[in-house]
Amino acid sequence: MFLITHKEKLSPTITKYVIIAPFIAKKRKAGNFVIIRVEDNGERIPLTIVESNPEEGTITLIVQSIGKTTKLLATKNVGDFILDVVGPLGNATPIHLHGAVACVGGGVGTAELYPIAKALKSVGNTVYSIVGARSKDLIILENEMAEISNELFVTTDDGSYKRKGFVTDALKDLLDAPHGISAVYAIGPLPMMKAVSNLTKKYGVKTYVSLNAIMVDGTGMCGGCRVTIDGEMKFACVDGPEFDGHAVDFDELIMRNRTYTDLEQISNTQFNHETIDADLSAVAGRKEFV
Numbered sequence: 001m002f003l004i005t006h007k008e009k010l011s012p013t014i015t016k017y018v019i020i021a022p023f024i025a026k027k028r029k030a031g032n033f034v035i036i037r038v039e040d041n042g043e044r045i046p047l048t049i050v051e052s053n054p055e056e057g058t059i060t061l062i063v064q065s066i067g068k069t070t071k072l073l074a075t076k077n078v079g080d081f082i083l084d085v086v087g088p089l090g091n092a093t094p095i096h097l098h099g100a101v102a103c104v105g106g107g108v109g110t111a112e113l114y115p116i117a118k119a120l121k122s123v124g125n126t127v128y129s130i131v132g133a134r135s136k137d138l139i140i141l142e143n144e145m146a147e148i149s150n151e152l153f154v155t156t157d158d159g160s161y162k163r164k165g166f167v168t169d170a171l172k173d174l175l176d177a178p179h180g181i182s183a184v185y186a187i188g189p190l191p192m193m194k195a196v197s198n199l200t201k202k203y204g205v206k207t208y209v210s211l212n213a214i215m216v217d218g219t220g221m222c223g224g225c226r227v228t229i230d231g232e233m234k235f236a237c238v239d240g241p242e243f244d245g246h247a248v249d250f251d252e253l254i255m256r257n258r259t260y261t262d263l264e265q266i267s268n269t270q271f272n273h274e275t276i277d278a279d280l281s282a283v284a285g286r287k288e289f290v
Ligand SMILES: Cc1cc2nc3c(=O)[nH]c(=O)nc-3n(C[C@H](O)[C@H](O)[C@H](O)COP(=O)(O)OP(=O)(O)OC[C@H]3O[C@@H](n4cnc5c(N)ncnc54)[C@H](O)[C@@H]3O)c2cc1C
Pocket: 033, 043, 044, 045, 046, 047, 048, 049, 062, 063, 064, 065, 066, 067, 068, 069, 070, 071, 108, 111, 112, 211, 212, 213, 214, 215, 216, 241, 257, 258, 261, 264, 265, 268
């Protein structure tokens, strides 16, 4: 059982949690993730370890509520427990001294990118960061990213904040400028990472992406996270989650990630109804309604 010691809303759908997990905190490196199960009989879902504090024995997770399990997690508060937290899993991100790098985060992917950008800065790289989201309320960690970047650019699809457009628009400008960018790290939705990789391929710039394949065990046993890299089958959990963006078969992965869409929608709808029913019976039970 893992105690939640801090909970903070970063946007209407994105929440930060600090959890007591001393062994994971001690071993975790940038790029590692955990697999959590919120309650008994619950689904197992992978989440990146955004930060860890070995002295306090805590890890930080930042989670977007998009379906049943992430919404169930959002009902947990400080003082509540998460049933299982397994990790650290996956390979740590390769952190090299490239010179100048661009770090590109889309939506909640910025949370996964932050520890990597921080590690890249700490070994002496000049870090240009780009953070993008559909709209202003979905931009997260702007101050944190600004702190560990030499320069930060923010884009929103709808123009509600900073530059209107996609992260690839800002990245193209960076690649065209004489910054000498020699590596790009991109984390976000699959179509975004595909677009970034297509762009950087034209410039011949090495690109690392973090693949959010569907995972179950996270240890290489179930085969759920199969991805095709340069024509070869790999497991995102044990061979990744970072891969060379130019070698990933994104179309296959996008298709595979849609495998359970109908079931995910059913359990999401059921969960929303159960929550509304529970709220209604709580209201009905109150004195003024009796
Ligand atoms: C290595 C890795 C790190 C991740 N880190 C983060 C993070 O730091 N923060 C964050 O908000 N999200 C992260 N994700 C995505 C997160 O795991 C999914 O959003 C979550 O599993 C959705 O579950 P759900 O039941 O709420 O939604 P569902 O309705 O079940 O699914 C919504 C979408 O999430 C994806 N998904 C569902 N189940 C899984 C699963 N078991 N494994 C992977 N993807 C799944 C599918 O693409 C699906 O279409 C990460 C994924 C991976 C693979």
